Amino acid sequence: MPAEVLTPVTQALNDGTLTRPELKGLMKRSNGPAFRHLAIWITVLLATGFLIKMTLGTLWVWPAMFLHGIILVHHFSLQHECCHYTVFKTRWLNDFVGNLCGLIIMLPNRHFRYEHCDHHTYTQLHGDDPELIEPPKDLAGYFWYLSSIPYWKNKFSELFHHVLGKLSEEEQRFIPKEEYKTVIWEARLMSAFYMTLIVVCVVFSWWAPVWYWWLPVLMGEPVMRFIRMTEHVGKPCVRDMKENTRTNYVTRPMQFLCWNMNYHAEHHYASSVPFYALPSLHEKLKNIVQVEERGYLGAHIDILSQLTGRKNRSDALENPSNGT
Amino acid sequence: MARERSWQDVIAITDLLKGDVTPVTFGSRELAIFDTIQGITVSMARCTHGAANLCDGYFDGVNIECPLHQGLFDARSGEALAAPARVKLRMIEARERNGMVQIYI
Numbered sequence: 001m002p003a004e005v006l007t008p009v010t011q012a013l014n015d016g017t018l019t020r021p022e023l024k025g026l027m028k029r030s031n032g033p034a035f036r037h038l039a040i041w042i043t044v045l046l047a048t049g050f051l052i053k054m055t056l057g058t059l060w061v062w063p064a065m066f067l068h069g070i071i072l073v074h075h076f077s078l079q080h081e082c083c084h085y086t087v088f089k090t091r092w093l094n095d096f097v098g099n100l101c102g103l104i105i106m107l108p109n110r111h112f113r114y115e116h117c118d119h120h121t122y123t124q125l126h127g128d129d130p131e132l133i134e135p136p137k138d139l140a141g142y143f144w145y146l147s148s149i150p151y152w153k154n155k156f157s158e159l160f161h162h163v164l165g166k167l168s169e170e171e172q173r174f175i176p177k178e179e180y181k182t183v184i185w186e187a188r189l190m191s192a193f194y195m196t197l198i199v200v201c202v203v204f205s206w207w208a209p210v211w212y213w214w215l216p217v218l219m220g221e222p223v224m225r226f227i228r229m230t231e232h233v234g235k236p237c238v239r240d241m242k243e244n245t246r247t248n249y250v251t252r253p254m255q256f257l258c259w260n261m262n263y264h265a266e267h268h269y270a271s272s273v274p275f276y277a278l279p280s281l282h283e284k285l286k287n288i289v290q291v292e293e294r295g296y297l298g299a300h301i302d303i304l305s306q307l308t309g310r311k312n313r314s315d316a317l318e319n320p321s322n323g324t
Numbered sequence: 325m326a327r328e329r330s331w332q333d334v335i336a337i338t339d340l341l342k343g344d345v346t347p348v349t350f351g352s353r354e355l356a357i358f359d360t361i362q363g364i365t366v367s368m369a370r371c372t373h374g375a376a377n378l379c380d381g382y383f384d385g386v387n388i389e390c391p392l393h394q395g396l397f398d399a400r401s402g403e404a405l406a407a408p409a410r411v412k413l414r415m416i417e418a419r420e421r422n423g424m425v426q427i428y429i
């Protein structure tokens with residue numbers, strides 16, 4: 001029944017938290033902020049890439065790669081925004097950049113788009129939210145998740161299955177039948193691209209992608225896992241957007257890297273609001289959403305307190321998993 | 325016996341959001357009144373994908389973007405233009421008369 005579908009933004013309009021002119025003002029689109037953001041983004045990427053070049057052959061190359069990796073894995077934040085069409089006013093630019101980001105971090109864009117749609121429809125609902133990160137059972141599960149090993153295991157297996165033309169039951173639920181082929185072919189194209197590049201590396205003994213791309217991404221992923229956990233983990237698995245999502249106050253550089261996605265609750269409230277307007281939306285919603293003033297670290301203190309029994313677990317009534 | 329269809333007033337043109345989409349409840353129906361660059365059009369307000377209210381989405385004068393998953397529809401024809409939207413919007417014949425938006429229903 002349509003009348004029962006009440007998106008958070010409609011709810012916010014109905015209860016007067018946000019007026020329609022305010023919402024419409026916040027939703028206005030422009031390409032300018034994204035181009036400016038991207039100009040700095042590319043400069044930072046070149047700078048950290050240059051650091052790797054300068055330190056190759058020394059032990060300093062490892063911290064340099066880690067730093068570069070932190071920037072690289074944040075292409076997830078940009079891709080995420082692109083899949084909401086809230087980076088560029090020009091719609092196709094969002095598709096183009098989203099696909100490019102997906103190639104950088106091995107996250108096929110079309111598949112992610114459909115998965116993410118269901119994440120927004122069923123945020124934090126067990127069995128329905130395909131992006132739900134289970135709260136780890138204990139500290140071991142917590143560090144296992146942060147290691148990114150389960151994440152990569154899952155991503156490689158997903159890609160492999162898609163290349164073979166297979167979709168899991170869960171995927172068949174969130175991807176419409178008409179789109180199976182697209183998802184399978186994007187995985188095949190992505191894999192073909194990686195395989196070709198690997199062959200080129202081997203044939204020409206050219207290892208730049210390893211030092212400037214793949215190793216840094218692997219090293220940076222735990223940082224992205226750490227950040228992704230702060231969005232919903234430790235919050236109750238309920239439908240209420242005022243309860244199930246955290247907004248984190250973070251430093252300016254981190255806010256820059258995540259394209260304002262630290263305003264996560266606001267984003268879930270009104271996912272059509274462009275990234276650069278989220279701080280303004282926050283001003284309207286800050287009294288009704290969950291705000292973690294201590295930022296990412298504070299969110300992890302909260303999660304760890306729940307894991308170590310110093311605080312009630314948000315999933316006390318549900319079965320905790322081992323964090324995979 | 326089915327009621328004869330006729331033109332019905334839904335909203336005064338002066339009450340429309342200029343260049344935007346205005347939500348109107350007509351009986352039990354939720355309608356979206358679009359002030360497009362080619363004139364006023366009317367559709368059922370709920371998205372054909374997941375039933376979000378399109379009136380709360382981003383409208384650029386031609387296309388309406390769903391506020392929940394950013395599916396896209398042409399507000400003049402109702403055509404679904406981008407995933408995850410696939411099914412056309414149900415459009416309702418509309419006209420402007422005596423300062424009012426009327427629909428044929």
Ligand code: FES
Pocket residue numbers: 371372373374375376390391392393394395396407408409
């Ligand atoms: S509810 Fe409109 S695109 Fe999904």
